[in-house]
Amino acid sequence: MLDNLTQRLAKVVKTIRGEARLTETNTAEMLREVRLALLEADVALPVVKSFIGKVREKAVGKEVMDSLSPGQALVGVVQQELSQIMGADLGEKASQLNFATQPPAIILMAGLQGVGKTTTVGKLARYLKQEKKKKVLTVSTDVYRPAAIKQLETVSGQSGVDFYGSDASEPIQIAKAALDHAKRHFYDVLIVDTAGRLGIDEQMMQEISGLHKTLSPIETLFVVDAMLGQDAINVAKSFNDALPLTGIVLTKLDGDSRGGAALSVRHITGKPVKFVGVSEKLDGLEEFDPVRMANRILG
Ligand code: GDP
Numbered sequence: 358m359l360d361n362l363t364q365r366l367a368k369v370v371k372t373i374r375g376e377a378r379l380t381e382t383n384t385a386e387m388l389r390e391v392r393l394a395l396l397e398a399d400v401a402l403p404v405v406k407s408f409i410g411k412v413r414e415k416a417v418g419k420e421v422m423d424s425l426s427p428g429q430a431l432v433g434v435v436q437q438e439l440s441q442i443m444g445a446d447l448g449e450k451a452s453q454l455n456f457a458t459q460p461p462a463i464i465l466m467a468g469l470q471g472v473g474k475t476t477t478v479g480k481l482a483r484y485l486k487q488e489k490k491k492k493v494l495t496v497s498t499d500v501y502r503p504a505a506i507k508q509l510e511t512v513s514g515q516s517g518v519d520f521y522g523s524d525a526s527e528p529i530q531i532a533k534a535a536l537d538h539a540k541r542h543f544y545d546v547l548i549v550d551t552a553g554r555l556g557i558d559e560q561m562m563q564e565i566s567g568l569h570k571t572l573s574p575i576e577t578l579f580v581v582d583a584m585l586g587q588d589a590i591n592v593a594k595s596f597n598d599a600l601p602l603t604g605i606v607l608t609k610l611d612g613d614s615r616g617g618a619a620l621s622v623r624h625i626t627g628k629p630v631k632f633v634g635v636s637e638k639l640d641g642l643e644e645f646d647p648v649r650m651a652n653r654i655l656g
Pocket residue numbers: 468469470471472473474475476477553608609610611612633634635636637641
């Protein structure tokens with residue numbers, strides 16, 4: 358088991374007990390431990406550097422109250438800063454889906470293949486139906502993988518929502534037909550699953566950005582796998598450059614990962630994490646909680 362941050366800092370702090378404020382010197386050693394903890398949590402290196410810089414700025418010169426050791430005081434600064442970056446200061450609204458549009462509210466899903474996009478569509482459909490009482494339609498524009506379309510049909514059925522099947526061979530045609538169907542049958546929400554690729558490629562980005570232009574979705578969610586680790590920032594950057602994302606879904610948080618990708622992706626895109634995936638099952642979707650995420654990353 359890895360030590361958590363408080364335990365790590367406690368080891369360093371023995372030497373500097375009794376100091377009344379956080380200084381350049383006592384902070385530097387402790388920040389090395391914070392840096393290590395973040396790297397172990399798989400936060401991307403440039404993000405770690407920027408975060409450490411911010412914490413140093415806020416910490417140095419801070420009075421350590423009588424009851425607190427310098428270690429505890431620094432943990433406090435780190436936790437607060439991390440929770441804030443994760444979205445605590447944006448308020449609860451940041452993690453809510455936006456429905457302020459003429460129905461159907463369109464949710465476009467983006468992300469690489471295998472990250473859990475289709476499963477997340479099923480989870481989201483179930484959540485919107487059960488928790489938000491929405492009438493939901495799903496559609497897949499993955500014309501390259503018939504199995505992916507079938508998978509969406511299956512999870513939609515399991516979630517008790519309708520699935521739009523199409524014989525069209527072109528993603529934009531399928532999306533337009535689904536939107537037309539959703540309008541005519543008074544659906545509240547249309548969730549559009551898109552083709553993923555194993556890596557970023559130009560054609561994939563052009564295709565999804567074309568879908569975005571056609572549909573003008575109110576939500577464009579970037580789905581990313583918590584296990585992606587250091588690579589998460591490159592993938593997030595490509596999607597964020599190609600599409601006006603409105604939020605992030607971090608999947609597979611039930612694995613071993615500490616979830617450092619959440620911090621990396623939040624930092625790179627500036628967009629709020631809205632949901633986390635916590636199991637393979639369709640009830641395994643939770644609304645994002647920034648403070649809990651910060652604590653998890655810190656171990
Ligand atoms: P897609 O290619 O992005 O559409 O990915 P899929 O939805 O097909 O999911 C890929 C694999 O990840 C499947 O085996 C899913 O069951 C699994 N998966 C998706 N979300 C989660 C999650 O939150 N936790 C776990 N443990 N597995 C997940």
